Amino acid sequence: MKIEIDHQSAVPLHIQVENLLRELIRQPEYQAGKLLPNELELAKKLAVSRTTLRQAINKLVYEELLVRKKRLGTKVAQPKMSSKSMNWLSFTQEMLARGITVKNYELHISWVYPDEQIAAFFDIRTDKKVMKLERLRGNTQEPFVYFISYFHPRIGLTGDEDFKKPLYEMLEQEHYFVATLSKEEISSRTADKMIAAKLEIDLGSAILFRKRFVYDQAERPMEYNLGYYKAESFIYTVESRRTP
Amino acid sequence: MKIEIDHQSAVPLHIQVENLLRELIRQPEYQAGKLLPNELELAKKLAVSRTTLRQAINKLVYEELLVRKKRLGTKVAQPKMSSKSMNWLSFTQEMLARGITVKNYELHISWVYPDEQIAAFFDIRTDKKVMKLERLRGNTQEPFVYFISYFHPRIGLTGDEDFKKPLYEMLEQEHYFVATLSKEEISSRTADKMIAAKLEIDLGSAILFRKRFVYDQAERPMEYNLGYYKAESFIYTVESRRTP
DNA sequence: CCCACTTAATTGTACATACATAATTACATA
DNA sequence: TATGTAATTATGTATGTACAATTAAGTGGG
Structure with missing residues (x-):
């Protein structure tokens, strides 16, 4: 997967970051309870400000895909069976x-x-x-x-x-x-x-x-x-x- | 209702603002499609930064209580009684x-x-x-x-x-x-x-x-x-x- | 009357920065 | 050992600033 953010792209940075995170936490190495890199580090790696990164993380936190934990970090939430994460069917x-x-x-x-x-x-x-x-x-x-x-x-x-x-x-x-x-x-x-x-x-x-x-x-x-x-x-x- | 924000309070400003907005949009004068004051003005009135105000508004937008409209402003959403943002509520x-x-x-x-x-x-x-x-x-x-x-x-x-x-x-x-x-x-x-x-x-x-x-x-x-x-x-x- | 164009108001995006707060860890002390 | 305390480290809160994008509404010409 690409961990590249395109600063020239028309699509807003925080959306790009959000999508990137969605992909990231689907990787096998990021299942169930694993910690994300901390915000400062991740922001630096993606070359966006912490504010922008947080904006993206917040959205996933709101969707309950991520859970913040003070002093610990931000971790991938336990997948839930619910209408929210229900598999989407035609x-x-x-x-x-x-x-x-x-x-x-x-x-x-x-x-x-x-x-x-x-x-x-x-x-x-x-x-x-x-x-x-x-x-x-x-x-x-x-x-x-x-x-x-x-x-x-x-x-x-x-x-x-x-x-x-x-x-x-x-x-x-x-x-x-x-x-x-x-x-x-x-x-x-x-x-x-x-x-x-x-x-x-x-x-x-x-x-x-x-x-x-x-x-x-x-x-x-x-x-x-x-x-x-x-x-x-x-x-x-x-x-x-x-x-x- | 009080339109006062307590800067000394232990409860975070954006939470106070959020609560204030929740109350505000329940008032009869703010029903269905009415516009909120614009962000700069409201931020000034509440004596918080626009960033903080936006943080509060964002939450309500996510809950679909408010709808943002460029150039127009932020308006009160049509009330929908639903089970949506309820994860589990009685x-x-x-x-x-x-x-x-x-x-x-x-x-x-x-x-x-x-x-x-x-x-x-x-x-x-x-x-x-x-x-x-x-x-x-x-x-x-x-x-x-x-x-x-x-x-x-x-x-x-x-x-x-x-x-x-x-x-x-x-x-x-x-x-x-x-x-x-x-x-x-x-x-x-x-x-x-x-x-x-x-x-x-x-x-x-x-x-x-x-x-x-x-x-x-x-x-x-x-x-x-x-x-x-x-x-x-x-x-x-x-x-x-x-x-x- | 309708169309294209302009303008101005409002939200949208993004950054840098600073300090607060909570929780873990490490260390000192009784 | 148990307990209290300080350092550490992550997120949490908050501000100020700047410019971009969108679009409702106004304007003028055909």
């Missing part, structure tokens, strides 16, 4: 893990003007069109989720993609965008006319609504995804552990 | 962290024979009674969640507890059971007659159903909890990061 993979073969029932691509919310998320103006991908998906028996995805123009999707292979795999291999962080909001709704028709359920049935915000390595917004799940076919599970 | 603490005062609207204790599912979870026989705690809870305005909890007999609850203090605090201090692991299943439902009446909503309204299995340090089952949340008042959020 829908296809997520379903595969549940033993479900995914089938696309409908697929529709269009270019639309984003509404305020979407524009705000992508941090673009509402008069710049974005690609909208609608997919009705499910197992081999029946559709059970209706997805609406919007993609940041930066990614450069044309609409000619066939979406045969998993989306993130395609984005990664052909567009060099690696989905790294996702934030989700799960809430409950009832089916309106449109959704009821898509999912072939009664009007007013329970729907699990899952809104996902997907970011790339640099934590830039990538995808804005809405998922309407048939209630009976999808239960969201979370495991969290207290760490004293 | 409902009371979770709500407190968001500046919501929890109120119990109803509280009912009974001893019942567990059904098959509950008995299986607790690993006891169905002819051994367990304590059932029903609570209708919410903020000071209205109830928004109906909880049904079952407790393992091992814990030794009598039913004479007053449930004035947070449940897990009580279990920890008086019964020496420390809730350590929770597994949750989140799904969507519509309100049946009973729930609609409890939460004062229409029959068939969307309900977020949250089933929690709580374990102690030794990963022994402790609590079996069902929560019926008014859809509008509760959004479940999850953040996950890919670790390759």
Whole structure:
């Protein structure tokens, strides 16, 4: 791995340092409780100020990947099983893990003007069109989720993609965008006319609504995804552990 | 409220500032999207350096209580009730962290024979009674969640507890059971007659159903909890990061 | 009215510096 | 040995400073 910081780069130093540290603590020699070099030394080695280094460390401390200990140093935290560090899965993979073969029932691509919310998320103006991908998906028996995805123009999707292979795999291999962080909001709704028709359920049935915000390595917004799940076919599970 | 920072105090300035900001943004004049004074001005007013102020603001930004916007300023985020920054918090603490005062609207204790599912979870026989705690809870305005909890007999609850203090605090201090692991299943439902009446909503309204299995340090089952949340008042959020 | 351009306000980045504080270790002393 | 004390060493706190980047809002021309 590289332990080089590029002072000419457009990406801020503290971000570079942060990424470097993320990589560093994943190395076998830095597992579980190992101490990082002390701040002064590390700052010197990376040729950044201690302030900048601390800014990076702080972020990882906040994410509980690192733990500070006075007089001792900063050490790598015990990995936790929790939603925070949960392995990130694409829908296809997520379903595969549940033993479900995914089938696309409908697929529709269009270019639309984003509404305020979407524009705000992508941090673009509402008069710049974005690609909208609608997919009705499910197992081999029946559709059970209706997805609406919007993609940041930066990614450069044309609409000619066939979406045969998993989306993130395609984005990664052909567009060099690696989905790294996702934030989700799960809430409950009832089916309106449109959704009821898509999912072939009664009007007013329970729907699990899952809104996902997907970011790339640099934590830039990538995808804005809405998922309407048939209630009976999808239960969201979370495991969290207290760490004293 | 006091807008005073005590430079003599033993508690660090950035903590004082952080607390002050937390209070500040809870004031009616600082709701939803209102801008804070800009950093230079605020730093001057509080008589701390901009660096120190930023340290405090950063923490709240990380907790998503504040949102920075270049050229515009820093504004108060849309309040989201969620389980996000809670690593492990009881409902009371979770709500407190968001500046919501929890109120119990109803509280009912009974001893019942567990059904098959509950008995299986607790690993006891169905002819051994367990304590059932029903609570209708919410903020000071209205109830928004109906909880049904079952407790393992091992814990030794009598039913004479007053449930004035947070449940897990009580279990920890008086019964020496420390809730350590929770597994949750989140799904969507519509309100049946009973729930609609409890939460004062229409029959068939969307309900977020949250089933929690709580374990102690030794990963022994402790609590079996069902929560019926008014859809509008509760959004479940999850953040996950890919670790390759 | 709409577009391109300017400007100014605000956050963002980065550094150097100084002293405080906590905890371990080493050492002196009873 | 046990105990108190000082030195050491890491993080913690705090400030001042400087300039960069972003972008909302204002400006003027077509």
